[in-house]
Amino acid sequence: MAVLGNFAGVRENNFNLLRCIAALMVIYAHSWGLSTQGEADDPLKIFLGGSVGMLAVNAFFIISGFLVMQSWGRQRSLLNFCRARVFRVIPGLFGVLLFTVLMAGFFWSTLDAEAFFRSGETWKYFYKNLLMIKTEYDLPGVFASNPYPDAVNGSLWTLRYEMKMYLALAVLGLLGYLGGKRLRLFVGVFVLWYLGNTLAGLWMLEAPVSDEMLRLSLCFFLGGLATCYGARLPLHGGLLLLLGALMLLSRGGLMYDLFAALFLSYAVFYIAYIPRGWILKYNRVGDYSYGLYLYAFPIQQVIFLKWPQLGPLWVFGLASLLTLVCAIISWHLLEKPLLDYCKRLNSAVTMRPVTAMAKG
Incomplete structure (x- = not known):
């Protein structure tokens, strides 16, 4: 039986495809949430017991935890990490913020361009979202009359959580808690922390940790843990079906988030490595998932601005096509060139000590 550890270091996988599917799931969910109908009418949400967009974001964090943990092991340098x-997060974010502000100032805002660009709210939106100080959602005079008013890019909220996960992983790595006995200690502490905060929500008006932080940290943790204990994790279709059944049976219950995260984690790793052959050809295309995720929300809001009564499925199809164009441009002109530059920088830093030692 195949185990996850057998695929350690295998570069031919389906993670790019999975991230693209997750981004499309977010577009699908927002097509309902931003419409006059609302997400409550989404048939997939009713069946799954949770928002399709929420499950997609969970999958993003699972994949991120898995791959970023591997990155920490490869880099062996805090600077490189x-x-x-x-370089993975900021260039694409800068691009979408610049695109949004310029398009809003000249085409989307009810204010004239001079008033829009003079407004402090405009630049607060730009720099606070770029630095991830606080997620800002509105721009002056933009989308105020939409079915879901004022929000310019509701997808940006997850980026702050992503950066918090990176920081937490780096701190744990520096303290030596990503391997050996200390890792087992951390796993135990995390399980107690998660269960304690989950149960606290039953009798406290306001839980000590937000639902978003609890859910996303669990997903990131499961992804990272799979990197460490992959040699013990079998990949079998029967186990995938069992976890899927447990998720569906837990709908509406206290443990739904836990079972959903377990199922999604297993599904991500199963789909990433077990299907082979023609499906791997997707990797030749490029990684457009980040651009799809970043650009979709404002594009969907523009569609609803022009055609507020358009049905969610029509918006999903139209927005996916328009957003894909932006994602392709973002990847080839901004994200990939800067990622390649980052790799060259990190390679130079890695080689420097070796060269110095050879001369000595």
Whole structure:
């Protein structure tokens, strides 16, 4: 039987495809949430017991935890690790913020361009979202009359959580808690922390940790844990079906988030490595998932601005096509060139001590 550890270091996998599917799931969910109908009418949400967009974001964090943990092991340098994370997140974010502000100022806002660009709210939106100080959602005079008013890019909220996960992983790595007995200690502490905060929500008006932080940290943790204990994790279709059944049976219950995270984690790793052959050809295309995720929300809001009564499925199809164009441009002109530059920088830093030692 195949185990996850057998695929350690295998570069031919389906993670790019999975991230693209997750991004499309977010577009699908927002097509309902931003419409006059609302997400409550989404048939997939009714069946799954949770928002399709929420499950997609969970999958993003699972994949991120798995791959970023591997990155930490490869880099062996805090500088390299931090630089890799910054170059992955910031260029695409800068691009979408610049695109949004310019398009809003000249085409989407009810204010004239001069008033829009003079407004402090405009630049607060730009720099606070870029630095991930606080997620800002509105721009002056933009989308105020939409079915879901004022929100310009509701997808940006997850990026702050992503950066928090990177920081937490780096701190744990520096303290030596990503291997050996200390890792087992951390796993035990995390399980107690998660269960304690989950149960606290039953009798406390306000839980000590937000639902978002609890859910996303669990997903990131499960992804990272799979990197460490992959040699013990079998990949079998029967186990995938069992976890899927447990998720569906737990709908509406206290443990739904836990079972959903377990099922999604297992499904991600199963789909990433077990299907082979023609499906791997997707990797030749490029990684457009980040651009799809970043650009979709404002594009969907523009569609609803022009055609507020358009049905969710029509918006999903139209927005997916328009967003894909933006994602392709973002990947080839901005994200990939800077990622390649980052790799060259990190390779130079890695080689420097070796060269110095050889001369000595």
